[in-house]
Amino acid sequence: MSVARSAGNLIIESLNKSYKVESGEVNALQGIDLTIGEGEFVSIVGSSGCGKSTLLRIIAGLENGYSGEARIGGKRIAGPGLDRGMVFQEHRLIPWLTVEQNVAFGLNGLESGRSDTVVREHLELVGLANFARALPHQLSGGMSQRVAIARALVNNPQLLLLDEPFGSLDALTRIQMQQEILRIWEVERTTMVLVTHDIDEAIFLGDRVVVMSSRPGTIKKIVPVQLPRPRDRSSYDFVQIRKEIYTEFFAEAERPFAYAI
């Protein structure tokens, strides 16, 4: 079990992010403190609009302008870098490039012979070596997302950011992909940060589950998941953790009913 070490490679301290809108400023994130250790798998759950995707995009270097600290390997995040890979909710494959060209798109600065090998290795990793010459529209949703994962991993990033990567897949494919990402995590030992609104998914995958609340986006609670993998979604401990997280979300919403009784 990899748990956060003191020399964790992602450190976020009192991070704030606000957007200017017509009526003033909106606080998207407020006072975020989070340390993620090397090789750790951290899930972030929250309702839509809680800023969880913004947090991920700040880590990716896609959002400019934040206050507080966000450091990776001791260096302040000021833009994207090859030490971080990202998978988005939509696969974002380039429709006119083949699967292997899409993966090679992320690979820059290697001589061509070497890059062919790296692309093949990564397609094998996601189980799509036979689809190297296919075009994205010929793939299913799950397969497209596998290619996106291969593309994100092709530079061997230390940190893989997953922004609701299985959100648009059907329930069965989603479970398959969760097992798949777990297998890849165990093989590659890349640090992974997953943003999701699926509590089961967060518990099934994460070493810790970060629960966020909205307006302004803050961390409400961090729930450690000390269960051996592969995890059984219907086991007692799993259900207990799920209950704990559910309470965090619905505590506010259910209070009015309590008054009514």
Add this chain to the structure above:
Amino acid sequence: MAPEHTTTTRLQKLKHFIQYIALSGVVIAVWQGLSELGYIKPIILPPPSRVALTFRDLLLSGDLPRHLGMSILRVLEGFGIAALLGLGLGVAIGLSRTLDRISDLIIQVVKPIPPIAWIPLAILWFGIGEQSKVYIIFLGAFFPIIINTTDGIRQTDHKFVEVARILAVPRCKFVRQVVLPGALPAIMTGLRVGLMVAWMCVVAAELITASSGIGYLIMDARQLSQSDVVLVGMITIGVIGKLMDSLIRRLEKRLISWKIAFAGN
């Protein structure tokens, strides 16, 4: 199972083809009928049969192929220059905000001036020879090409820009693999519209100053009151324009097959 399927599609194809030509057929039949019944005077509008005979005569005498060849050659010259400059400048402007700011005003002001309005100046600058006609055609084709190319490049999906930033893809690789192929549908539209406008401009230019070409053929026939020759010229322009468009569409289908497959799903 399979042969039955083929017959249905073949029947369907035949049906579609009949639908495709039906309206033109009816128009020609009514036109011929009204002429036979004496409702239309041949001097005002000769019947289709007369136009067909004149077409055959002009074809066999070699006049029509010669004039047509001349017009097509002019279009190819003007369109070729317009495509080269329009694509080059369009890509440059699409990629550079600064270049866009610098060039926007002049493009927007010159664009609405119809190429025909340029004819007096074109004659002063280039004389009444080939150059002035090629210049008019160039002007007609240039703006649709440059504007569509710029737009196509601007439409690059922001999501791909983010992917490229995350992966630290070099700018020239991004332009080559994402921006240009993504702009291709718009570029093809620009080329198609440009070719069409070029074809319309060649006739306009020849109507005024020429001693050959389809436009000249029409103008010459007008002076001799040969309305059948005028009609042959007009129909030829229409048919050739349609053929050019089909040709570019076919090229377009081949170049952007990924998109057609995409839309088909």
